[in-house]
Amino acid sequence: MACSRIESSDLDNLRPLSAKCKNEMTNFQPQYPDFEEKVRQSFARQTVMNTIGARMTRVAAGEVEIEMPFRDDLSQQHGFIHAGIITAILDSACGYAALTLMPEDAAVLTVEFKVNLLSPARGEKMIARGRVTRPGRTVTVCAGDVFALTDDREKPIATMLATMISLRDREGMTD
Amino acid sequence: MACSRIESSDLDNLRPLSAKCKNEMTNFQPQYPDFEEKVRQSFARQTVMNTIGARMTRVAAGEVEIEMPFRDDLSQQHGFIHAGIITAILDSACGYAALTLMPEDAAVLTVEFKVNLLSPARGEKMIARGRVTRPGRTVTVCAGDVFALTDDREKPIATMLATMISLRDREGMTD
Amino acid sequence: MACSRIESSDLDNLRPLSAKCKNEMTNFQPQYPDFEEKVRQSFARQTVMNTIGARMTRVAAGEVEIEMPFRDDLSQQHGFIHAGIITAILDSACGYAALTLMPEDAAVLTVEFKVNLLSPARGEKMIARGRVTRPGRTVTVCAGDVFALTDDREKPIATMLATMISLRDREGMTD
Amino acid sequence: MACSRIESSDLDNLRPLSAKCKNEMTNFQPQYPDFEEKVRQSFARQTVMNTIGARMTRVAAGEVEIEMPFRDDLSQQHGFIHAGIITAILDSACGYAALTLMPEDAAVLTVEFKVNLLSPARGEKMIARGRVTRPGRTVTVCAGDVFALTDDREKPIATMLATMISLRDREGMTD
Incomplete structure (x- = not known):
């Protein structure tokens, strides 16, 4: 399953994308230099991330990683982390992966x-990795995975396919 | 858009379903009398629900309602409740709606x-309502909605379409 | 599960929505009188609908119905209509339901x-019904169902939750 | 984003999985030698594939590729292949990717x-590639992509995340 060569979209001014091929991912070009700082500041305002003990461990163009320790007070009835909490770190990882490629004045919403x-x-801990599949002027498609880490081994727990939107010029809505 | 008359599935021993028509919903037949007690006890073991302040406000055959107050420590960067938390109450509402129609010894997983x-x-608060769309011996399809309540008005916040599975005879996996 | 009263969104200029409550659906206000004609003309350009024998049987504000007869040459390996064909009529029903509420010069894409x-x-035949769950200036959320009709009885076959986008001012892209 | 080492699931007798890492994919072990023949024979019974001109171009453990030429009679209103047809080849590619790893007497349903x-x-043509993300005794999770080929270049058109189920011992339901 070879990587495909990618060409720009002629429909809606979307930038080239890398899809599934890791080595294509370096194609992503952020639109301003301080994207990491913006993403980290926005993440810091997500109070729920502090509440569940999550922190952002990596920010790159089109990719974000968020980790959280296992905690008994976030579990479902069988003692596993609740799907909603897994979704929380996965959604934030995907949303911020999208934000890394948006304009400086854009806000991101799921x-x-x-x-x-x-x-x-x-x-021991959960690691969410979000990445951009298809960046766009308005709509960005992302994918992400959560892995459970035990004794230095990662095991896939969940996988997400998500649609993010870039908002601009909305009063009071910034990232 | 009239309600459809429903017939039993001949493919996989599924029970009749109610689909979108509220007045058909009374067709759902729980398989044992104490389903509400089982559902509430299982919900009580979801520690995350206590952590986020959620409580189960209604249990009926094929339907479950869960409420939580708005809380600043569960928000995303713009001050709204994080999508993961909204998903948490919606997933629990849908999963427990499915469980109301499963056999007494079954466990439910998303x-x-x-x-x-x-x-x-x-x-002021978020109200998640989950309902069974299509019950099945193995797979149950559910739908759910979250509404935000402000001054006695409900506003739709999110909608879910979910697939639940019934597990039986798994060691240590009960609801 | 009472209907909620609906208020306008303050986030993104979205119009009121009806969600799940049928009697609220009359709230939908098309933006120009000839929406049905536009929708039917656009549908007539979907050559695939002719190829699979589908026709549009109902157009209303926020709702579209499409029917197709059962055909052996559209089946999967067990002799049922293939999921992709079911998806085709469901996607068109949802997309055109969205288009009924968009501005006259807008095009709709899934x-x-x-x-x-x-x-x-x-x-004997498959009936797809799409409806708008949440209209928006840019993004419209739709839901839809396909029913199989046999001896005047309808049986639910599939359910869709979809996101449509309104495009304007794209060269050559009109509906 | 390094590949994770994979361990067997202790919940539901699932086999190891390869997730996103291509070089892990060789881990998939079909359960009987003639899986390719079974998959190709089942595909040959999908009459819709003949109707739309699709053919199966590759079968491997956990992976299936299906191609179809562009055809004007399968398009939506803007002249692109309709999303339902794209979904048809993607669903078949994912479903048959799942079937390659199921027992010989199993049938697969989406x-x-x-x-x-x-x-x-x-x-010029559409190429759908489906792959198993997570094989399981009952439930198999798959992912797939469709690429449009023009002048030897592939461009991503669509991406799918799907849930397949293995059926056994159902009368008349075989693949």
């Missing part, structure tokens, strides 16, 4: 996401 | 869900 | 959809 | 899928 739960969410 | 975010999650 | 398959797609 | 449309579906 339009929708779909999550498949692959294995019970238990382990 | 296979996957898709959530569309419709409006910013702000208001 | 951003994404999720489909749950509920029962094998067999019967 | 539970649900979500598709994001990334670019207009035009070009």
Whole structure:
């Protein structure tokens, strides 16, 4: 399954994308130099991330990683981390991955996401990795995965396919 | 758009379903009398629900309602409740709606869900309502909505379409 | 599960919505009188609909119905209508439901959809009904269902939750 | 974003999975030698594939590729291949990718899928590639992409995240 060569979209001014091919991902070009600082400041305002003990461990063009420790007070009835909490770190990782490629004055909002739960969410910590699949002027498509780390081994827990939207010129709505 | 008359599935021993028509919903037949007690006890073991201040306000055959107050420490960067928290109460409402129709010894797990975010999650409290769309021996399809309550008005915040699975005979996995 | 009273969105200039409550649906206000004609003309340009024998049987503000007969040459390996064909009529029903509420010069494109398959797609004909859940200036959320008709009985076959986008001022892209 | 080492699931007897890492994909072990023949015979019974001109161009453990030429009689109103047809080849590619890893007597059915449309579906031909993300005794999670080929260049058109189910011992339901 070879990587495809990518060409720019002629429909809606979207930038080239890398899709599934990791080595294509370096194509992503942020639109201003301080995107990481903006993303980290916005993440710091997500109070829920502090509440659940999550922190942002990596920011790159089109990619964001968020980690959280396992905590008993965030579990569902079988003692695994609740799907909503897994979704929280996955949605933030995907949304901020999208934000890294948006203009400086844009805000990002989640339009929708779909999550498949692959294995019970238990382990020492949960690592969410979000990446841009298809950047766009208005709509950005992202994918992400959560892995449970136990004894230095990662196990896939959940996978997300999400649609993000870039908002501009909305009063009081900035990132 | 009239209600459809429903017939039993001949493919996989599924029970009749009610689809979108509220007045058909009374067709759902729980498989044992104490389903509400089982659902409430299982919900009580979801520690995350206590952590976020959520409580189960209604249990009926194929339907569950969960409420939570607005809280600043559960918000995203713009001050709205984070999509992951909205998803948490919606997933629990849908999963427990499914569980009301499963056999007494079954456990419910979420296979996957898709959530569309419709409006910013702000208001006095959030009300998640999950309902069974299609019950099945193995797979149950559910739908749910979250409404934000402000001054006695409800506003739709999010909508979910989800797939739940019934597990039986798994060691240590009960609801 | 009472209908909620709806208020306008203050985030993104979205119009009021009806959500799940049928009797609220009359709230939808098309933006110009000839929306039905525009929708039917656009549908007539979907050559695939002719190829699969589908026709548009109803157009109303925020709602569209499309029917197709069962055909052996559109089936999957077990003799049911293939999920992609079911998706085709469901996607068109949802997309055109969205278009009924968009401005006269707008074009509609599907951003994404999720489909749950509920029962094998067999019967005399398939009826897809799409409706707007949440209209918006840019993004419109729709839901839809496909029913199989046999001996005057309808049976739910599939359900969709979809995101549509309104495009304006794109060269050559009109509906 | 390094590949994770994978361990077997302890929840539901699932086999190891490869997730996103291509070089892990060789881990997939079909359960009987003639899986390719079974998949190709089942595909040959999907009459819709013949109707739309699609053919299966590759079958491997956990991976299937299906191609179809561009055809004007399968288009939507703007002249692109209709999303339902794109979904048809993507769903078949994902479903048969799942079937390659199921037992010899199993049948595969699609539970649900979500598709994001990334670019207009035009070009000389469409190539759908489905792969298993997470095989399971009952539920298999798959991902897939459709690329449009023009002048030897591939452009991503759509991406799918899907849930497949393995059926056994259902009368008359075999693949």
